[in-house]
Amino acid sequence: MERIEQHASFGGRQEVWKHRSATLGCDMKFAVYLPAAALRGEACPVLYWLSGLSCTEQNFITKANAQAHAARHELIVVAPDTSPRGEGVADDPAYDLGQGAGFYLNATQAPWAPHFRMQDYVAEELPALVERHFPASDARAIAGHSMGGHGALVTALRHPGRYRSVSAFAPIVAPSQVPWGEKALAAYLGPDREAWKAWDAVELVKAPREERLPLRIDLGLADEFLDRELRPGLLEAACAAAGHPLQLHRRPGYDHSYYFVATFLGEHFEHHAHALGR
């Protein structure tokens, strides 16, 4: 594991690391913000951030001002890349399939299955690595944007007890029912829609569950993908029917961009810090 970037930031340090991922079978980069308390060696809770289509580990750390909030609440923030990368890793020329578009699932179909195992990476390998190499406690939260909002919801719902809180900005809540999701799930999982249900927040909420972790979501009403790709009403209906707690905030005028994320990120950090005891 090699540190390839480090910058002092809000009294802590923004770092980027590169490592060989056994799960993904390729080199991966991830960003980690260490607040001052972590630099002093104190164990801090960790917020995992999953980014959207076409992003890398860079987008969130350069555009969201997350460091100010992480410093205030003394949280470590980890932001992985959005897919396996590199030569020998399958890809597609479209921005919404292949490298940059891992959808945080474990693929079962050729040519994706050998490397596209982002769910195991973000839920297993990466937290184990973070908790071994940094002064991280085992108190975890997870959040994300767009495809990464889908990733955060699905990862939390698939791992009861693993995360203390979950939130999403403009998430894809029902990938089985929208164009981005249908394309990706068909490619990564094959045509059997029954197999898609394990990767769809709306379906996961509907199923009997031992844990009903509250879902915190913000959506911009000027989001250009709202009606076609995000369809929050599907999650509202599923949560209402299942009795799953949902806090859904609709924000008039806001679009799908990081200007929207940055505006409400402080509120999401409050949400996570509270659950993490900060």
Place this chain on the structure above:
Amino acid sequence: MERIEQHASFGGRQEVWKHRSATLGCDMKFAVYLPAAALRGEACPVLYWLSGLSCTEQNFITKANAQAHAARHELIVVAPDTSPRGEGVADDPAYDLGQGAGFYLNATQAPWAPHFRMQDYVAEELPALVERHFPASDARAIAGHSMGGHGALVTALRHPGRYRSVSAFAPIVAPSQVPWGEKALAAYLGPDREAWKAWDAVELVKAPREERLPLRIDLGLADEFLDRELRPGLLEAACAAAGHPLQLHRRPGYDHSYYFVATFLGEHFEHHAHALGR
């Protein structure tokens, strides 16, 4: 004048505009953040931000979280591009000369003189345009980073009474005495070093002045350009000798990046907001 981007942000709106600049003889883009008060039509003071080498109007608005501070203090923030651009505008393959490297001066030498008049653009044409098209008062402040820190200091010092406050992050304070500056001033102004003095903050501070506007500067002590290009001691000595008020903050561990700018930008906004009566 055409609006080419708009995003809701912290209760206000981040916009990007394109217009034909008579001063520069080319199309130019600039970013403007309008806080909620300005969207309601209330006249707000304006902070001008000048970016560094290789930047465009995008860097500051995507990386610094300026909108949070501008919203809190109800300030309009205007961020122009760093040089004239486009076909027919002289350029150089180096990142530190030509397009992206205007140095906020008025060039006198071929091939630069016809378009490279960034000082007149940022001090005259752009404020006039902003004060005509947006609900901007005539209360102005100016700030910048690196080459843009030089630009902010020089522009304020050359225009007594024009700005209520000035600040800079990691500025080039003595372009006549450092490699970036010597290269640019020789190209844009010719070999006569006497002509360079009008574009050098250290020289402008030394001269008799009707106004002694306090200079607020932050510098990172891990800045990779500190000793070779920034040389803050030259400005400290000149200010001490001339009795020019200077607040220079050295920040251990911080580098030249926007991680540094974002960390201390809130303090700079406090400084400007106070001077602007916000």
